[in-house]
Amino acid sequence: IQLTQSPSSLSASVGDRVTITCRASQGISTYLSWYQQEPGKAPRLLIYAASTLQSGVPSRFSGSGSGTDFTLTISSLQPEDFATYYCQQLSSYPLTFGGGTKVEIK
Amino acid sequence: EVQLLESGGGLVQPGGSLRLSCAASGFTFSGYSMTWVRQAPGKGLEWVSVISGSDGVTKYADPVEGRFTISRDNSKNTLHLQMNSLRAEDTAVYYCAKCRSGCQFNGVDYWGQGTLVTVAA
Numbered sequence: 355i356q357l358t359q360s361p362s363s364l365s366a367s368v369g370d371r372v373t374i375t376c377r378a379s380q381g382i383s384t385y386l387s388w389y390q391q392e393p394g395k396a397p398r399l400l401i402y403a404a405s406t407l408q409s410g411v412p413s414r415f416s417g418s419g420s421g422t423d424f425t426l427t428i429s430s431l432q433p434e435d436f437a438t439y440y441c442q443q444l445s446s447y448p449l450t451f452g453g454g455t456k457v458e459i460k
Numbered sequence: 461e462v463q464l465l466e467s468g469g470g471l472v473q474p475g476g477s478l479r480l481s482c483a484a485s486g487f488t489f490s491g492y493s494m495t496w497v498r499q500a501p502g503k504g505l506e507w508v509s510v511i512s513g514s515d516g517v518t519k520y521a522d523p524v525e526g527r528f529t530i531s532r533d534n535s536k537n538t539l540h541l542q543m544n545s546l547r548a549e550d551t552a553v554y555y556c557a558k559c560r561s562g563c564q565f566n567g568v569d570y571w572g573q574g575t576l577v578t579v580a581a
Binding site: 385387389391395396397398399402408440442444445446447448449450451452453454 | 497504505506510521522555568569572573574
């Protein structure tokens with residue numbers, strides 16, 4: 355199963371609402387996770403089961419979608435949110451990742 | 461607190477072998493599937509392999525099938541990745557990660573800090 359993330363990069367300002375999409379090549383129900391990766395660091399789980407917020411993750415992050423189309427939204431971008439975001443499908447092996455979306459400071 | 465500490469990375473020649481280890485703590489190790497994910501320099505994340513918690517069922521990505529072997533020692537809370545016939549394209553940071561339960565359908569909730577493997581002459 356291939357995952358296509360868009361955009362591959364974006365520039366935004368603190369306080370902006372940011373939306374990242376992830377499209378699967380076939381239906382995956384809600385078997386999708388979102389991760390954040392800051393430069394030089396390990397990824398961090400943000401969202402699982404497409405829309406469930408991982409414990410400790412700020413509520414400005416939210417996820418939605420099912421089937422083939424998914425969205426990660428940051429309601430009000432904060433300085434610590436400038437990072438790369440990845441989706442991962444968990445429906446079948448291999449557990450593929452999207453290509454990533456780099457969120458940069460405008 | 462869940463902690464995952466990888467070790468064993470380094471420089472190896474093409475065709476060589478390397479064994480990565482991941483020491484786990486802060487959770488009941490045998491109760492969870494564990495997985496390896498890698499990231500080539502400047503590139504995205506690539507899933508490598510997974511092993512189930514108690515019965516040791518394994519899965520591999522096509523690029524490493526037949527060359528890499530994932531294993532675990534539940535008595536020592538340790539995960540391993542034996543990498544043979546290494547190629548330049550295996551150069552990456554290798555992350556050990558804990559699955560939320562099984563990895564399929566549930567995904568990963570904790571990651572180690574990663575260990576760098578460089579395959580070069």
